Amino acid sequence: MTLIDLGLVGPAQSDDLFHFTGRNGGRPDDIPVEISTMTPEQRLDAILGTRVLRGFRPFGATQKCVCFSESPPEHLAHLIGARGFSPWGVVVSRAAVFALGGGGVAYVPDAVHTRFRASGLEHWAVRTGTDSVWLHEREWRLPVLRGEVRLGGVRAVLVGNPHWRPSLVETEDWVNAETGERSQGPDGNPHTRPVEDLPPLWQESEIWVWDATANAVVKHPPGTLR
Template structure:
């Protein structure tokens, strides 16, 4: 099946949609306490280990969504430097989100927002006004059923520390720790142990490292930071 053609990109547009794992502000009480108390690095580590993005209700809505920000390079710098977003998360492209049923939200005045709410579509809109100033997020949302979506691949992984690595995960393979030989599976030997490696999303994706000295990202090819 052919991918959606979104036309030529303009300077204010980007194919990069960032799901940040850290930002300023409080998280709603209905987000599990364990997740609320995690650092941005810990949330990213959990995403990479489980290969899953979990979604929750955006403020003022009843529909759970996974949220992204469309950010050209200069706007990414604005979000991180000025708006306090943490440079940790995963990057996907617009077409992938559209094909899964997501899209960009509408930023509308209160009077228009009431129509979205009346139709049960408030998760597709964000109010604008003195008490609701979120245009800088350039938000996209992916409504979900259940707790989240599985990630087979991503465009890139964003990190704020070039030395950071995710926690190893079990690969499904086994090793005899005494001889170093791979074995088909647990054989009852006390020397048998599972083989661990960095998560496949980390090994198979570009890694974008935020460089605070230049306010840009340094892009590393898949497998080069393993």
């Protein structure tokens, strides 16, 4: 994946795009019940275990997209503290989303949004009005034709609890559960099974823990929260 230099960000911008796994308000109709009933922590757990972000149709659009919010630190504090966003999700860079075909959406009046829709581009615009006020989301969208995108890596994982850890996943290593001896693979012994560990995405990424008292994130280097 070739990353394009998008230039330096100013104080009102951020190179960090947040995909929050919880939202306040309604949800698009096409989200399956098994996903809509999950907690933000459970959705993040599924993302870390599968390395997959699933896309759904934003309100008023037919194209499935994965959505992100561009947030410098003070705006992130505003979203979580004042807007009720859940501090759970993954953080990627603007350049990474841009390289995959994503970009920032346009916030436009109804008449302009109608023109986007007529061109089949309504997923690139959010209409504004008294019943549609979403400028605070500073949204970026990544259209996903197959409904999902596989994550090679992320900048950080955002969590709201310093003691939370994702579910263990199977690795390529094997062990005899009775003796603790490592094995090259299945050997016919019923006690030989794959070694489980924290997901690679968790171990490879910075972990940003939301501190509600400080109204900011505490950043931990990759591999330090086990």
